Amino acid sequence: MFKFIKSVRDEMKNVTWPTGKRLRKDVSIVIQTTVLFAIFFGVVDLGIQFIIGLFV
Incomplete structure (x- = not known):
């Protein structure tokens, strides 16, 4: 767990x-x-609604 946290901290220095x-x-x-x-x-x-409204 501590190794992971250290690697995250080291990587954040490179950002x-x-x-x-x-x-x-x-x-x-x-x-x-x-x-x-x-x-x-x-x-x-709106265009699709208009087109469907023509058929319904």
Whole structure:
């Protein structure tokens, strides 16, 4: 157990953490992509509802 904890601690020293500027940029990209996908799937959903409504 202690060997595992030591190896985790040693590995965490090798991690390169993002800067605040890079983190904000990455979060912004994730939010923009999420919004675009939500809009896309919303439009597709409305289109499918409209098409099904024509047949029902």
